[in-house]
Amino acid sequence: MSGDSVEKLAARFIASDLDRAQFVVDPDGTIRSWNPGAQILLGYPASAAVGQSVAMLYSQADAAAGKPRDDLDRAVTYGRYAEEGWRRRQDATEFAADARIIALRDDDGTLLGFGGTIEDITDRKAAEAAVARSELHLRSILATVPDAMIVIDERGQMLSFSAAAERLFGYAEAEVVGRNIAMMMPDGDRLRHDDYIDHYCRTGERRIIGIGRIVVGKRRDG
Numbered sequence: 001m002s003g004d005s006v007e008k009l010a011a012r013f014i015a016s017d018l019d020r021a022q023f024v025v026d027p028d029g030t031i032r033s034w035n036p037g038a039q040i041l042l043g044y045p046a047s048a049a050v051g052q053s054v055a056m057l058y059s060q061a062d063a064a065a066g067k068p069r070d071d072l073d074r075a076v077t078y079g080r081y082a083e084e085g086w087r088r089r090q091d092a093t094e095f096a097a098d099a100r101i102i103a104l105r106d107d108d109g110t111l112l113g114f115g116g117t118i119e120d121i122t123d124r125k126a127a128e129a130a131v132a133r134s135e136l137h138l139r140s141i142l143a144t145v146p147d148a149m150i151v152i153d154e155r156g157q158m159l160s161f162s163a164a165a166e167r168l169f170g171y172a173e174a175e176v177v178g179r180n181i182a183m184m185m186p187d188g189d190r191l192r193h194d195d196y197i198d199h200y201c202r203t204g205e206r207r208i209i210g211i212g213r214i215v216v217g218k219r220r221d222g
Contacts, residue, residue, distance in 0.1 A: 018036055018037045018040055019037060019119070020037050020041065020117050020118060020119040021035065021037050021038035021041045021042055021116075021117060021118040021119075022035040022037060022038060022115070022116070022117050023035065023038050023049070023054075023115075023116050023117075024104075024113055024114070024115055024116070025054050025072070025101075025113055025114040025115075025116055026113045026114075027111050027112070027113055027114075029053050029054045029055065029068060029069060029072055030051060030052070030053060030054070031049050031050055031051065031052055031053070031054055032050060032113065033046075033050065034046040034049045034050055038118070041089075041118060041119075041120055042057065042087075042089050042090060042118070043089045043090030043091055044056075044090045048090070053068070054068050054072075054116065055068040055069075056088070057087050057088060057118065058086075058087060058088060059086040059087070059088055059094050060088070062085070062086065071083075071099075071101055072101065072114060074101075075101040075102060075103045075114055076103050076111060079102070079103055080100065080101065080102045080103065081100070081101045082098070082099070082100040082101075083098075083099055084096065084097070084098055084099075084121065084125075085097060085099060087099060087118055095120055095122050096120070096121050096122045096125045097118050097119060097120060097121060098118070098119040098121050099116070099117070099118050099119075100116065100117045100118075101114050101115070101116050102114060102115045102116075138151070138160065139160070142160055142161075142162035142163065143162070143163050144163075145162055145164060146164060147162075147164055148162060148164045148165035148167075148168040148169070149162040149164065149165060150162070150165050150181060150184075152181050154197075154200075155180075155197060156180045156181050156182060156193065156194065156197045157178055157179065157180055157181075158176050158177050158178065158179055158180070158181050159177065160173070160177065161173040161176050161177060168217075168219070169184055169217065169218075169219050169220060170219050170220030170221060171220050180194070181193070182194055183218075184217050184218055185216070185217065185218055186216055186218050189216065
């Protein structure tokens with residue numbers, strides 16, 4: 001494949017990427033190319049974006065603080081710069097973005113400009129926030145529930161350990177999270193529990209899982 005063909009193929013690839021904004025900026029921060037994905041995400045047609053400062057893609061506060069130039073300078077220094085921050089659309093709405101800048105140089109190391117990408121991560125950030133709220137809610141329950149409460153995963157590893165469990169077993173939560181709950185059992189029960197968990201993971205058949213019963217526990221002091 002000739003060099004010209006490779007360049008055309010690369011250009012076609014960039015043009016066909018509609019999931020993220022891709023653009024080229026010259027050394028002084030002026031936008032020189034603009035893919036269809038950039039128009040979809042940011043709202044500017046190429047005719048309105050090319051020739052404008054990349055600062056128009058930043059939040060007003062960041063643009064006023066000189067962040068666009070600072071980000072380009074970081075890319076010059078380190079070769080690339082990436083962050084999760086705020087970017088702005090043509091309609092002035094701001095959104096959470098994964099933004100990346102790569103310094104483009106010729107074979108002699110002379111700076112030619114920058115390649116930039118922006119991806120909307122609003123949904124991911126919302127999902128992360130929802131998980132964080134759920135974890136906080138669970139922790140508030142574990143901190144106040146009067147009975148010892150331990151949450152484990154499908155392999156029997158402890159994910160959380162309530163304050164009452166700390167008092168009952170004598171371990172701090174930080175000491176046990178990530179370890180197998182079998183450590184809280186006498187030796188005979190410990191081996192059987194691991195077998196039950198392994199059987200459930202392989203077959204989906206429940207033997208003791210989901211069944212309330214009286215068991216013997218083992219405190220830290222033995």
